[in-house]
Amino acid sequence: MKKLKLNKAFTLIESGPVVLVTTQDGKKNNIMTISWTMVVDFTPRFAITTGPWNYSFAALSKTKECVIAIPTVDMIDKVIGIGTCSGASTDKFEKFMLTPRRGKYVRAPLIAECAANIECKVEDIVDKHNIIVLEGVAAYVDTSRRVKQTFHAVGDGTFIVDGRKISRRKMMLSKLPAGV
Amino acid sequence: MKKLKLNKAFTLIESGPVVLVTTQDGKKNNIMTISWTMVVDFTPRFAITTGPWNYSFAALSKTKECVIAIPTVDMIDKVIGIGTCSGASTDKFEKFMLTPRRGKYVRAPLIAECAANIECKVEDIVDKHNIIVLEGVAAYVDTSRRVKQTFHAVGDGTFIVDGRKISRRKMMLSKLPAGV
Numbered sequence: 001m002k003k004l005k006l007n008k009a010f011t012l013i014e015s016g017p018v019v020l021v022t023t024q025d026g027k028k029n030n031i032m033t034i035s036w037t038m039v040v041d042f043t044p045r046f047a048i049t050t051g052p053w054n055y056s057f058a059a060l061s062k063t064k065e066c067v068i069a070i071p072t073v074d075m076i077d078k079v080i081g082i083g084t085c086s087g088a089s090t091d092k093f094e095k096f097m098l099t100p101r102r103g104k105y106v107r108a109p110l111i112a113e114c115a116a117n118i119e120c121k122v123e124d125i126v127d128k129h130n131i132i133v134l135e136g137v138a139a140y141v142d143t144s145r146r147v148k149q150t151f152h153a154v155g156d157g158t159f160i161v162d163g164r165k166i167s168r169r170k171m172m173l174s175k176l177p178a179g180v
Numbered sequence: 181m182k183k184l185k186l187n188k189a190f191t192l193i194e195s196g197p198v199v200l201v202t203t204q205d206g207k208k209n210n211i212m213t214i215s216w217t218m219v220v221d222f223t224p225r226f227a228i229t230t231g232p233w234n235y236s237f238a239a240l241s242k243t244k245e246c247v248i249a250i251p252t253v254d255m256i257d258k259v260i261g262i263g264t265c266s267g268a269s270t271d272k273f274e275k276f277m278l279t280p281r282r283g284k285y286v287r288a289p290l291i292a293e294c295a296a297n298i299e300c301k302v303e304d305i306v307d308k309h310n311i312i313v314l315e316g317v318a319a320y321v322d323t324s325r326r327v328k329q330t331f332h333a334v335g336d337g338t339f340i341v342d343g344r345k346i347s348r349r350k351m352m353l354s355k356l357p358a359g360v
Contacts, residue, residue, distance in 0.1 A: 008336070014215055015332035015340050016196010035194055038218035039335070040229050040309055047227060047311060049220050073346075080351045126306055129220055129313050131227060149343070152195035152332070155219070156188070156360050157352035160195050163329070163343025166253075171260045172337035180336050 001101075001110065001117065001140035007179055009139035010044035012070055012116045013037055017150030018079055018159070020069040020114065021048065022100070024107040025059035029100050031092045031111070032056040033083030035153035037068075042177045044136040045123065051130035055087045060132065064122040065106035068134070069114035073161050074147045105137045115148060116141045181281075181290065181297065181320035187359055189319035190224040192250055192296045193217055197330030198259055198339070200249040200294065201228065202280070204287040205239035209280050211272045211291070212236040213263030215333035217248075222357045224316040225303065231310035235267045240312065244302040245286035248314070249294035253341050254327045285317045295328060296321045 004012075013019070018035045036049035046068065050057055060066055071079050078096045085092070093100050093109075100109030103119045110117040120134040149162035169176070184192075193199070198215045216229035226248065230237055240246055251259050258276045265272070273280050273289075280289030283299045290297040300314040329342035349356070 011335040014196075014335035016194075036219045038227060038229060039216045040311065045309075047218060047229075047309070049218060049227075076346060076348065077351070080348050084351065084354055124309065126309070126311070129225075129227070129304065129306070129311075131220065131306070131309075131311065133309050151346070152342075154345075155191040155194035155356075157347060157349030157356055159346045159348065161343040161346060162332075163341040165334075166256060166331070166339045166341060167337060168256065168260050168339065169337030171257070171264065174264055176335075176337055 002143050004139040004141045006136065006139060007042065007177065009118050009136045010039045010042055011180065012118060012139065013046055014039050016152050017070055018153050020071055020079065020082060020111060021056065022067045022069060022108045022111060023056045023059035023063065024109060025062060028091065029093055029109050030056050030059060030087035031082050033079050040133060046134045046136065047131050048134065049130050050132060060122060061125060063107065065108050066120050066134065067103060067106065067108045067110055068118040068120055069111040070116040070150060072115050072147045073149045073151045075113065076151055076159065103138065110140065115145055182323050184319040184321045186316060186319055187222060187357060189298050189316045190219045190222055192298060192319065193226055194219050196332050197250055198333050200251055200259065200262060200291060201236065202247045202249060202288045202291060203236045203239035203243065204289060205242060208271065209273055209289050210236050210239060210267035211262050213259050220313060226314045226316065227311050228314065229310050230312060240302060241305060243287065245288050246300050246314065247283060247286065247288045247290055248298040248300055249291040250296040250330060252295050252327045253329045253331045255293065256331055256339065283318065290320065295325055
């Protein structure tokens with residue numbers, strides 16, 4: 001995993017891929033699958049929707065830390081498996097044969113197999129809307145992987161894989177933050 | 181435009197496409213381009229990040245109404261054009277040759293050329309984080325269009341077009357809301 005400049009970390013989330021969010025409650029690691037995420041600012045800050053109905057929420061609100069890990073399409077069945085069982089009864093790293101790796105700033109683990117990881121601190125929990133605001137404090141990308149396409153949940157049990165890329169950097173220059 | 185069941189409207193947003201958001205301030209229609217969006221619940225509720233730096237924000241906070249319109253990849257240059265000029269000095273419907281169409285519940289216009297439109301009421305403005313929570317009150321899809329792929333902003337001036345679709349409905353059944 002190579003360090004990614006923190007001011008580019010929002011680009012890992014903006015396109016809307018399904019992500020994995022890891023936590024560490026002091027005893028054990030856990031992972032949840034989330035597709036309700038949004039960039040909130042470039043620094044970067046992110047919002048995710050989750051609440052007490054997710055087992056990970058207790059660890060997230062207690063430790064105020066997590067890692068957002070970005071899986072690619074070759075991992076889709078693991079990602080869905082993670083999203084359809086509970087950390088209350090399952091060691092998901094073991095069950096889905098994923099490798100936890102120590103980050104630098106938070107105790108929640110990076111996922112070695114993912115294309116990118118963002119260490120995050122919980123900045124705020126907006127209880128009223130079940131929105132958690134996260135501050136990204138470090139980001140990493142695996143530049144050596146063969147499969148790079150992320151995938152996007154439609155919400156009806158189908159998924160959209162990243163297709164072709166289009167550049168409009170020239171048209172967008174006035175809107176891009178410095179250095180991105 | 182065909183009416184879409186409201187409990188399926190979240191599927192228009194969940195995958196993370198770039199969207200257009202229209203407003204009507206009592207005098208004129210306006211449009212902004214947004215890629216910082218998230219589903220908040222299935223009913224549906226959505227969150228978008230915007231604030232006083234966007235000209236549309238004044239109309240949005242005054243009227244408490246908007247329409248989220250979903251463009252497809254053939255519209256990318258219009259969408260970027262809309263996102264890089266201001267409604268303060270531009271009639272964007274005219275400049276980008278888009279057709280405003282009356283909705284049923286809000287005064288903000290649907291965009292006839294878009295693949296889908298969601299009439300929305302502002303439920304809350306979380307000032308601290310520049311997050312606006314919207315309640316979708318009606319949704320429409322154009323089932324007759326040839327081009328159906330949406331596109332996703334990476335945030336660095338490049339965009340990802342929808343690629344192939346994968347179904348995992350069977351694996352996901354336990355997580356899908358009724359009727360979706």
